[in-house]
Amino acid sequence: MMKPFIRNHQYNMIKKQTDLLQRACNTVSDPKVVEAVRYSATTKILEAFPDAVELQKQILEKISTLKTAEEFQHYLHSMEPYLEPFEQVTETQMKKLFPKNKKLKVPDLATIDNRYVTYLGWTDIATNKLFMVYHLNGKLVGVEGKYTPMNKKSNCFLCNRHEEVALFSAISKWKPANASPDYYRAIGNYLCVNSDTCNNNITDVTTLEKFIYDIVGQSRLES
Template sequence: MKPFIRNHQYNLINKQIGILQHTYRTVSDTKIVESVRYSAQSKIIDAFVTLTDAEHQMLTQVTDMQTAEDFQAYLRSLEFVLEPFPQVTGQQMKKLFHKNKKLVIPNVAALDYGHMTYLGWSDIATNKMFIVYPLNGSIVGIEGKYTPTHKKGVCFICNKHEEVALFSAVSKSRPANASPDYYKAVGNYLCLHSNLCNKNMTDVTALEKFIHQVIGDDIHRYR
């Protein structure tokens, strides 16, 4: 079977498995258990736009399990069908951010592409944060200023309570009648550490909306 599960979908499945396990341990009412099982299956299936019969069958197997050992074995089996993040080279990153002549890039060899929805890193020297993401068949890159809050808050991408920073990027989208000096910044609170954000993500809607707000029609391609 070809890889078809993205990182955020895997996280969602893992979350639903946690809910199922808790239900099996604490609830004796069979109707409630059945309702939770149905809800878990529906949320997992709804996380995918299209599925083959084999993929659908694989995902629905989760509701047939009850023991911790079964669930762990199931999660391990999903590792083989994880769709990895596209491997982006240092040269490709430089092309994405070609206007940044002093770009500091992460160590690509140390990245866990299998459990990554977006590639994010920050440059402390310039107070800049960078995001690379596969969008509509292209790899896009956005950069912006970030201001650490030095406290925990709700990340707009993963919706979890983590240490966040205010990330602000200049939007490239311009109204048709905008003046030459038109300027618009788009900002929100984002996990300071992208590896934690990637572990928490179960949906890409907020991230993709933010990227669209920043890049408009200006899509940077590395291929």
């Protein structure tokens, strides 16, 4: 069997394009419009896998032939064996990422289906903190910050969907070369209250990885 090659955010993107095409097939009467949507969906999916080998491309390109609800459902279901899970993280590893939090409470890792995880995120209500764990450039990286529920919906900066959000504010560990000793920079963004929801929505990791670079710093990730 082929090695898994589809990451969670890529699968979410495939689902999004599949849904757009299915809706076009169901609601648009002009065949030319439907074919335009079909071409766009196929192109965007293939562009998300620039390193795909021929067999992988053949699997992804099957979207170009779908017409019925059953075919769309089967297409998405056929992708599941190729989902590349978030690399397993142990509780010990997670605690090493946040050494200053002596009483760190980590999520129940046994209950998480890592196939549908782009980043691990959880909150500690007692300390009003949110923790994130992500694999970046072969390194396991942890980011923590202040977590302030907003009791409203807004666009999440990671998944760009309109969801219930909290203000997530993290202090950057990166300093300019000529920075003074008391240099301080906090980065705040609206983030989904529920990380499962965010992981189910996210279709691109560019913003996530830039955020981690801004917080942790390039040199720390390369060392």
